[in-house]
Amino acid sequence: MTVIKKWTALLINKPISISSLVVFRIVFGAMMFTSTLRFILKGWVDELYINPTYFFTYYGFEWVKPLSENGMYVLFGLMLISSIFILLGFLYRINIIAFFLIFTYIELIDKTNYLNHYYFVSLISFILIFLPAHRYFSLDSFFGICKKTALVPVWTINILKLQIGLVYFFAGIAKLNYHWLIEAQPLTNWLKHQWDFPFIGELLTQDYVAYLFSWGGALFDLTIFFILINRRLRIYGYILVVLFHVMTSIMFPIGVFPLVMICSTLIFFSAEFHTKIISFFSNKLFLKKLSLNNVLYNPSNSIKTSLKVLFIFFICIQLFLPFRYLLYPGKLFWTEQGYRFSWRVMLIEKAGYTQFYVHEPEKDRKMLIQNCSYLTPQQEKMMSTQPDMILQFAKHLNEIYKDSIIVEGDEIIHLQNPKITADVRVSLFNKGNKIFIDPTVDLSKENRGFKHKDWIINYED
Amino acid sequence: MLKLLTILRKNLLIKSVIVLVIFAFNGCKKGCTDPLALNYDPNAKKEDQSCEYESFNKQGLLDNLANSFILPSVEAYKTNVENLNTASTTFTSSPTTSNLSALRTSWENALLTWQDIAFLDFGPATYIVLKSQTNTYPADTAGIISNINSGSWLLTIASNNDKKGFQALDYLLFMPGKTDQEIVDYFTNTTNASTYLNDVTQDLVVNATYIHNQWNSTYKDDFINNNETNAQGSSVSDVVNALNLHYEYYLRRGKLGLPLGVFNGFSQQPMPELVECYYYGQSLPFAIRAVESLQKFMNGCNYLIPEENNLGLDDYMDFTNAQQGNSLLSEVIDNQFAEIVAALNGLNDPLSNEVVVNNAQGHETYDKLQQLVPLIKVDMTSALGVQITYQDNDGD
Numbered sequence: 139m140t141v142i143k144k145w146t147a148l149l150i151n152k153p154i155s156i157s158s159l160v161v162f163r164i165v166f167g168a169m170m171f172t173s174t175l176r177f178i179l180k181g182w183v184d185e186l187y188i189n190p191t192y193f194f195t196y197y198g199f200e201w202v203k204p205l206s207e208n209g210m211y212v213l214f215g216l217m218l219i220s221s222i223f224i225l226l227g228f229l230y231r232i233n234i235i236a237f238f239l240i241f242t243y244i245e246l247i248d249k250t251n252y253l254n255h256y257y258f259v260s261l262i263s264f265i266l267i268f269l270p271a272h273r274y275f276s277l278d279s280f281f282g283i284c285k286k287t288a289l290v291p292v293w294t295i296n297i298l299k300l301q302i303g304l305v306y307f308f309a310g311i312a313k314l315n316y317h318w319l320i321e322a323q324p325l326t327n328w329l330k331h332q333w334d335f336p337f338i339g340e341l342l343t344q345d346y347v348a349y350l351f352s353w354g355g356a357l358f359d360l361t362i363f364f365i366l367i368n369r370r371l372r373i374y375g376y377i378l379v380v381l382f383h384v385m386t387s388i389m390f391p392i393g394v395f396p397l398v399m400i401c402s403t404l405i406f407f408s409a410e411f412h413t414k415i416i417s418f419f420s421n422k423l424f425l426k427k428l429s430l431n432n433v434l435y436n437p438s439n440s441i442k443t444s445l446k447v448l449f450i451f452f453i454c455i456q457l458f459l460p461f462r463y464l465l466y467p468g469k470l471f472w473t474e475q476g477y478r479f480s481w482r483v484m485l486i487e488k489a490g491y492t493q494f495y496v497h498e499p500e501k502d503r504k505m506l507i508q509n510c511s512y513l514t515p516q517q518e519k520m521m522s523t524q525p526d527m528i529l530q531f532a533k534h535l536n537e538i539y540k541d542s543i544i545v546e547g548d549e550i551i552h553l554q555n556p557k558i559t560a561d562v563r564v565s566l567f568n569k570g571n572k573i574f575i576d577p578t579v580d581l582s583k584e585n586r587g588f589k590h591k592d593w594i595i596n597y598e599d
Numbered sequence: 600m601l602k603l604l605t606i607l608r609k610n611l612l613i614k615s616v617i618v619l620v621i622f623a624f625n626g627c628k629k630g631c632t633d634p635l636a637l638n639y640d641p642n643a644k645k646e647d648q649s650c651e652y653e654s655f656n657k658q659g660l661l662d663n664l665a666n667s668f669i670l671p672s673v674e675a676y677k678t679n680v681e682n683l684n685t686a687s688t689t690f691t692s693s694p695t696t697s698n699l700s701a702l703r704t705s706w707e708n709a710l711l712t713w714q715d716i717a718f719l720d721f722g723p724a725t726y727i728v729l730k731s732q733t734n735t736y737p738a739d740t741a742g743i744i745s746n747i748n749s750g751s752w753l754l755t756i757a758s759n760n761d762k763k764g765f766q767a768l769d770y771l772l773f774m775p776g777k778t779d780q781e782i783v784d785y786f787t788n789t790t791n792a793s794t795y796l797n798d799v800t801q802d803l804v805v806n807a808t809y810i811h812n813q814w815n816s817t818y819k820d821d822f823i824n825n826n827e828t829n830a831q832g833s834s835v836s837d838v839v840n841a842l843n844l845h846y847e848y849y850l851r852r853g854k855l856g857l858p859l860g861v862f863n864g865f866s867q868q869p870m871p872e873l874v875e876c877y878y879y880g881q882s883l884p885f886a887i888r889a890v891e892s893l894q895k896f897m898n899g900c901n902y903l904i905p906e907e908n909n910l911g912l913d914d915y916m917d918f919t920n921a922q923q924g925n926s927l928l929s930e931v932i933d934n935q936f937a938e939i940v941a942a943l944n945g946l947n948d949p950l951s952n953e954v955v956v957n958n959a960q961g962h963e964t965y966d967k968l969q970q971l972v973p974l975i976k977v978d979m980t981s982a983l984g985v986q987i988t989y990q991d992n993d994g995d
Contacts, residue, residue, distance in 0.1 A: 327919060327981075327982075327984065328984060330655065330918065330919050330984070331655075331657075331828070331829045331983070331984040332828075333655060333656075333657060343655075391830050391831070487981055488981075489976075489977045489978075489980060489981040490977060491972060491973040491976050491977045498865050501865070503865050503866075503867070504865065505864050505865045506861060506862055508862070519986070544864060544865070546863070546864045546865060546866045546868070547866065547868055549866055551864075551865055551866075563973040563977055564977070565977045565978050565981050568919065568921055568978075568981045568982050569922065570921075570922050570923040570924060570928070570978060571923070571973045571974070571977045571978050
């Protein structure tokens, strides 16, 4: 018992300087502001949420729909404002809740846009709702909206470290598969095109380098959390983090993700380090320099039971999700059943081609569907390799054509119960395209949901 | 990380040292004589086929595509379009049946050459929307006549794209229901029509000259040097996306699928009026030329001397060891091209008639065209690390 008590004290209740949390809040606010602004300036609001006529919702979240053009821009505007206010620590609680809700809502509109780092941002902003990150060096504390606090219980920082640790660790576990370790795929394929990479391009195209990167990457992901929590190794760990992410950001089009990870992992540095950062700025800002000893925080009963339960639940879900694929038969990379929300980053090279048909069963004839009439190029591309999206689109076609009247020349066709089929060809790891789903199955009769999709053709190596 | 990399570099050094030592001991004069190869041996006098290319020379690929295919084809196109324009002015200044027939020949030559560059839809061609300006069909024949009757037209506006270009000429030079003499008479008596004819051919010259000048000034180097990645906006990505779009949409669909009725709802009724060169009555030579050009281009052939085969997309696919079934992807694609050409050769012109009377064989041919789509859209693009997307986005 005493051991448990000791660890609880050390990992949960121990008082620690709030500075780590404050710096994290500021960095998070700044990152979210710039990445939201970047998103808007690249015209992606229009491209991803206004131009498409159809959206691939998540199962159970069909009620999440994009707003009108103005509405979407208002949402993005609100995200900009809330991220600035998070940075400044102004009405923090309201703003972090608003940010979490808006960001997550937007991500839920269309699974085409699913990215692991968006999921990460949702999780972090959810955690931040419950953390007193605004209690120092913030407008809230400056104006007296909330009490100033110099010390916080250590769990408020550890929960963030744990979240980041989970991301890396599961990304590492996901790499422990035949293709990654034995074939060094997909890196072998990708690195072949990196000949012109500055300085080391020629090296990158060597086969053994793909193995080195694959194994090194897996090792990095599996161990980096433990390196970062070790006081002596931390600085080397951080240098690794920076090198790793800078490298990947130059080689692959992965947007702001590397920056997000490089900034987030700063949380692993000591409280003294963060205090130094704050005092460096507080000399220059209008805020009065406060000695941390001025204000006291009583860490007894540092976390409410309800919150404790919530976080345990939150972590358990995250421990389960990456393994849920084991509940499905077949090859994960092929069927992608249980693929998302599992930190599977840059794991597969997959491309596909889909041709849908609407059948008129009465007359045994069919009409070709041109995907581009219904989907954006990005939606079409993402759908072509993911069975759940193929099914969704088939059902969407069924909705459009069910009980419809089509005039062709002199002929009037009354489509009562159209059959929807698809010819799909997919190539995994650049091994040649193979037939992906059963071309005879009427997809309009299949149900969405978490049940195994038995109309996916088995992958044969 | 850095340490690791230096060790690797040293490894490479160690490797080459070992290789050098072995060569020195053997005192061998045979070896790899290609300076581009990894195991290039400066002392080797005789090539012994041992060259290893662990890295693909992307710049070499782009250089070859630009210098041995694109530049000469653009040059040929410009020359042929200029000849067309000259033939047009000759005909309008002295309208005779023999000048009409000379004009038709130069029109056909120019349109054949157009097939050689139509798929190069990136850079300058995209900038001026060359494809739509040059060869939109079906032509709006009523619009052409109304332009001529009105006596004023502005060919540069987009709404006139289907009232100009090769297909407008197809209509004007092969007016339906008119004998050659009647066509000559029409142009003799209709000054506006003659002016229109000259303006349309002149418009082709202006655009061809623009493309030609761009490729011969700055764009060629931009194209060759934009080789650092295969990401969106790189030359490899531009080329692959352009030829995919062209093949799938303009060739497979436009030249055969649409007239055949493949895309015409449930009834799949043929739409003969949608063939290229409907009034000329010869569509297949242009379709075949389009397929063959694409094949030559992908294989890195020299435009003027097709037997000269250098670095092409096929070599790039081979470098990544892309397979389809038990064969090399590049071979499968090459064979598919051959099958397509053979199938197209099996059809008869006028295609507008063939799609009606020989619809089944048309569909068989279309299937051959269709089979190439996943090969180039799925397999080739992933082999080359190119993403088919016309949208900018992040990945993870």
